[in-house]
Amino acid sequence: MAFITPAADRTAPDHFEWQYLDLMHRIWTAGDERHDRTGVGTRSLFGETLRFDLADGAMPLITTKRVFWKTATRELLWFLTGETNIRPLVQQGVAIWTDWPLARYRRETAHDITKDDFVSRIIDDVEFARRWGDLGPVYGRQWVNWPSFVATGDGLYRKGEGINQIAKLVEGLRKDPYGRRHILEGWNVAELDAMALPPCHKTYQFHVAAGRLNSLLSQRSCDVALGLPFNLWSAALLQRMIAAQVGLKPGIFMWVGGDTHLYLNHDRLVEEQLRRQPDGHPRLTINSEVDDIFAYSLQDFTVHDYAPQPQITAPVAV
Template sequence: MITLNPANAEHQYLELLKRIRDRGDARMDRTGVGTRALFGEMMKFDLSDGTVPIFTTKKVLWKVALKELIWMLSGGTNIRELVKQNVTIWTDWPLKRYREETGDEIDRKEFERRVAKDDAFAAAWGELGPVYGSQWRAWQAPDGSTYDQISDCIEQLRNNPASRRIIFHGWNVPDLPSMALPPCHLLYQFGVSAGKLNLIMYQRSVDTVLGLPFNIASCSFLLRMVADQVDLQPGTLTWFGGDTHLYDNHHHVLDVQLDRTPNAAPKLNLLRKPGSLFDYVPEDFELVGYEPQGFIKADVAI
């Protein structure tokens, strides 16, 4: 077993995995897989030195997390734009719906191929409902108008950075039944202190093995992008978790990962400052010094 080094931010994540494994409550969950879980967890990361907490004790597909974030910021709710970029992390939900509603046990790869190539098929079966992108960029008001929460946050950061109301979230209760999956990372709050931009994210449900490394990477990218746009330096990222769980079919990951020693956190360079937060492309991001220790396969519980 490794000796954790407090100087390395990744130690917080490894300690969290150990706590859940050793002290978590055994539960049967919505997916039927079963979990061990703790309620109410926190991690804090300092991004002011240019590093980002993209974990190294297993390979994190950070470009996938980045493409997903850019898609969400665009207001996207259809998996078509993701699968065209070989991002398949959202495929399981519409694929499950298609199989249940049509009785066609289509192969996953064929389903993705049809979503990417067939406009009508993508419109009918690639849609996830009013998920993150819809709520962030086009929250539906009672009068039928829409509200762009992200643009409002940018405007406040530029014009009223001391505000305690620089928040966006996705928990739109009337829309929840129409979503393929209700938002897990659901509330974000920005705060400015001493010329640095800080971000808090609250996550109601946390898949610590598969989801959380992506979520932390995504929040890090978001913090850097927004700081770049509003001419502030990056500060701290604080993560809060509600139901923070380890699926019963993921214990093999811990057996490998907790025997690995974290490498230094990589540095993130933004190669271009576009005119808008919504104009970044994956090629604008350069990760320097990322040395992961190998991929560990784990199944998604849906």
Template sequence: MLDRARTSHPERRYLDLMERVWREGSPRRDRTGVGTRAVFGERLAFDLSDGTIPLLTTKRVSWKTIVRELLWFLGGETNIRPLLQDGVTIWTDWPLARYRRETGEAVTQAAFEARIVADEAFAQAWGDLGPVYGAQWRHWPRYEPAGEGLFRRTPEGIDQISRLVHDIRTNPSSRRLLFTGWNVAELDGMALPPCHMTYQYFVADGRLSGLLHQRSCDVGLGVPYNLVTAALLLRMLAQQCDLEPGEFVWFGGDVHLYENHGELVATQLAREPRPWPTLAFARRPASILDYRFEDFVVEGYDPHPAIPAPIAV
């Protein structure tokens, strides 16, 4: 039987979900060919008002990678070159697979990444992921009449993030405090359609709460990153809008574990959660778009070791 401390730890909500998906999930064939076990329509909620963030302790999760990826999103970037320059390789699999498929060259991941970093022209040709998160968050396409029933795309697009900050500040009771990456017209051009697709916010009693609707939820590898990304963004928005952090709510659509993640599941479920770390900011940047990596101060993170597991592409 679980002891009381472990049962009450907020990480137990994630671990309970992992265990139930593995034991009760429906076997499903998926686009990767690996196969999953999946359930539908799940909810997790975490109180961020005490300064903690949902950074798992039952395995080490690279919060530094998460911060750099989030800043890459907010910068409107879609090419992996800036990530690789910061040592972040989590998006390499998709352009690497395309390069191998289209050229027939059996290049190693390390060699491919090195060439992306060293050769800007090569990066432009092979490192772009299409109109993924950064493009939709910061440059949602805008069109204007071009005569005779035609329309042309304007160069600037719609900056959903800046608009969101403005709306939270000026109309905090609005039911339209949200942004999304799910642009139906551009899905086919994306290396991977957005999994964490729609974020919504709610202001009450001086606190900012946030909700993430995630359509596809890789519980073993992706969700631990997605929870922290959403929590960091909520904290950034709260700071920029002179609000305190409130509750973070996560909704999962297709919530799954890959069939080749059995060892990860067994190892992680056998571990005891440790206290969650806290997040502070070293400064208050001028805008939501001006944060730097050094602004994020994570304290008290003492996780169990990382658990290797294959990624399905």
């Protein structure tokens, strides 16, 4: 299979996207083939890193296939509401979280409902959505409503007020920008078993230097073909939003992957994408009038200079 790998064959060898394509190539050609939870099988590497400079509005938006950045943005904004039910997402036409509750519904009811019919019932029937659309305490719950417990003085504890990590993060960066505790955590060990899917992009750390906000995302598990393009966009977008709220310029975004893998049934996607050359330098502008991290809407984000190559589809492993 002929892939574009040597630097001499690249029309723009310094393009930010080559590090993503090189990672995909390394996994596909040298990754350890493994059995996995889904039964599909993967090729995997461990401890991979990517690095992007977000100066001048730059964003790590993949160009060798279409990435639906508006869908990824709607998901991020949904996280910031603290919501864990898919109903607000599917009402916007976003079905990226639907496979997990659908699989649970089919398993527990033995009703082989189609995905389209399931989504329609989630939208039309509030009680059905409440029963079958909830994902458990996933990202949004941990980000803005991490559970706390307060000692009652008799050896017992009562449930306390939820901790809004996002609000504390913004406040901390404003008051103590050079602190070393600017962390957003999703890996709540006590609640993992109640989640439809434990956090993949789990820990974010922020760092200020020379008036720029840098961030590092640690991701425990990464589907490089389908998930990582969304993860890169969303994490960089969160960094940009926070930078705007604390009066800093966007700096370096670093991504660290634990189990970094490609599914074996993504062969057509991988081989097609590795024949393509990246092109263009997508930029993002954010509405500067929004003064609350929780007040953004999709209309506050504008992407420039994004002309991606055609979409490549592949199945999601659940």
